Amino acid sequence: MLLWNGACQVHELFSVEKITRLKMRYPHAKVLAHPECEEPLLAIADYIGSTTQLLRYSHTDDAQAYIVATETGILHQMQKDNPEKTFIPAPPNNNCACNDCPYMKLNTLEKVYNTLLYELPEITMEESLRIAAKKPLDRMLAISKAAGLIG
Amino acid sequence: MNIADAKAALTQKGFLDVDTDPSVDLFHAITQLKQEKNAIILAHYYQEPDIQDIADYIGDSLGLAQQAAKTDADIILFAGVHFMAETAKILNPTKKVLLPDLKAGCSLADSAPTHLFQSFKAAHPQHVVISYINCTAEIKALSDIICTSGNAEKIIDSVPADTPILFAPDKNLGAY
Known part of the structure; x- marks a missing residue:
């Protein structure tokens, strides 16, 4: 398989060293990682999956603590679904200990309100581009449905 | 304002x-x-x-x-x-x-500019192009199938094993 050399700035930041140290402090905690993370981190993960899969795993699995290597927004639902469990955000390799996606966090409740009130900004697209982009998406949805991944 | x-x-x-x-x-x-x-x-x-x-x-x-x-x-x-x-x-x-903020982009989507990807694809005409959903509409339009981290394995399995695949834009997901 030929790979395009791109990466997600959030998932590339995690520090395997800091996570290993955390694992020593919390020996029973499991490491949950998103597949956009780098290979050395995936190698020490107990479970690898999409955000939905990580969320489901943290609910059905019987461990009591997890070190979560993906964007911290997911911890909100994990904590809501499992109030008795402990979720620790995996530490990144930078000085400010934050692994928020700066783009995701541009949206605020106030912007949501104004956007709904004035119906702006709106996403528009050339129809020819839309039709060309729809074809591979439809294939994805059909394969996912056949595989039972979506209802 | x-x-x-x-x-x-x-x-x-x-x-x-x-x-x-x-x-x-x-x-x-x-x-x-x-x-x-x-x-x-x-x-x-x-x-x-x-x-x-x-x-x-x-x-x-x-x-x-x-x-x-x-x-x-x-x-x-x-x-x-x-x-x-x-x-x-x-x-x-x-x-x-x-969308509340049009500047809410994605570092992954930004890592695949359309014109560069177009030449990359042209250089490998035999490959099936599978793109991660984290890409622009322009890259989607150049792709054969889209995948997400939740279905990447199933999508790749849907392509015959001897078909060469070009995977964009996330190298870590692709490698995994």
Whole structure:
């Protein structure tokens, strides 16, 4: 398989060293990682999956603590679904200990309100581009449905 | 800023920088607007907790794309990043799709500029192009199949084993 050399700035930041140290402090905690993370981190993960899969795993699995290597927004639902469990955000390799996606966090409740009130900004697209982009998406949805991944 | 100025500055700022009455209960007001306008809020798991709590559906890229494809709402407010709102629009041409901040991009989507990807694809004409959903509509249009982190294995398995694959734009997911 030929790979395009791109990466997600959030998932590339995690520090395997800091996570290993955390694992020593919390020996029973499991490491949950998103597949956009780098290979050395995936190698020490107990479970690898999409955000939905990580969320489901943290609910059905019987461990009591997890070190979560993906964007911290997911911890909100994990904590809501499992109030008795402990979720620790995996530490990144930078000085400010934050692994928020700066783009995701541009949206605020106030912007949501104004956007709904004035119906702006709106996403528009050339129809020819839309039709060309729809074809591979439809294939994805059909394969996912056949595989039972979506209802 | 008043609404006329905010609209004029929209392209430059990426969002409506309009003054909001600080006494407005945003949770209540958003719920009311959703009902009045038959609007639905789809939010990604990476959104801030308040936005997740006001959303009608919270999910990852795959779940959100499917939800966008089957909603009856007239307006979809997409609380996520640009490529996700684009995906909702691609699947729902007749619906109004709103994104609170047009500058909510994605480092992955940005890592694959259309013209460079076009030449990369042209250099490998035998390859099936599988692109991660974290890409622009232009890259999607150049792809054979889209995948997400939730279905990447199934999508790759759907291609005959001897077919060469070109995978973009995330090298870590591709390698995994």
